[in-house]
Amino acid sequence: MGDDNLSLLQRRAIPWLLWTIWKNRNIILYADTQITLITQLQQANEEARLWHELNDAKQSIELHSGAAFITQDYSGNVLHHAREALTFSPNRLTAKLQCLEWALRSMKDLAYQDIVIGSDSHDLIDAVMQPLKWPRFRILLQKIKSLCATFSSVAFETESIGSNKIVREIAKSVLRDGRFQSYLALGGPAWLHHLINREATLVSS
Numbered sequence: 001m002g003d004d005n006l007s008l009l010q011r012r013a014i015p016w017l018l019w020t021i022w023k024n025r026n027i028i029l030y031a032d033t034q035i036t037l038i039t040q041l042q043q044a045n046e047e048a049r050l051w052h053e054l055n056d057a058k059q060s061i062e063l064h065s066g067a068a069f070i071t072q073d074y075s076g077n078v079l080h081h082a083r084e085a086l087t088f089s090p091n092r093l094t095a096k097l098q099c100l101e102w103a104l105r106s107m108k109d110l111a112y113q114d115i116v117i118g119s120d121s122h123d124l125i126d127a128v129m130q131p132l133k134w135p136r137f138r139i140l141l142q143k144i145k146s147l148c149a150t151f152s153s154v155a156f157e158t159e160s161i162g163s164n165k166i167v168r169e170i171a172k173s174v175l176r177d178g179r180f181q182s183y184l185a186l187g188g189p190a191w192l193h194h195l196i197n198r199e200a201t202l203v204s205s
Helices: 008-031 037-062 092-109 122-129 135-148 162-176 190-204
Strands: 064-072 078-087 114-119 153-158 183-186
Touching (some): 008 037, 064 092, 064 162, 078 092, 078 162, 092 114, 092 135, 114 162, 122 135, 122 153
Parallel strands (some): 114 153
Antiparallel strands (some): 064 078, 078 183
16 A cells, blocks of 8 residues: 555554554563554554644744734824734744834734834844844845835834833734734734723823
């Protein structure tokens, strides 16, 4: 029987089947008993399925970065929030630049004209403001520059980690909770209303 006639699950189970046969051989030699062939096949398939489910889930997490943004007016009221699972990035700054590119594209689609981008990443802000210092990331930085040119005005500000808790929590939820489906919604997420209300109070005070 050729490999083409085997299902993916059956092909994946081959190493476990060989291991099960080896274990059964030892049982016959040393315990004078044996496991039926059907039981061996069932055990091998089940162990293979569980192993691949766990490792596929782990790989999926490792190959993604969580991204998020919120838009607020000058009073601190949340207008939109969004979440995205970005594909594998070779380093943290690449992931941050990809997040910024995605956020700018989203805000362009939302027809914003005058925007202020706040981030707690000093490297990200420095790379955008002084791209010549970061030649390794010139392709991404050029994309970001082109996107910025589509707005009436764009400014970048460095924020503290403490003032960026809402976005951080949304981004963390991608990997922490396995929320790989991207979305864009009005207002802020209900599960973070306590943080949103507190920030709005601080802005208006």
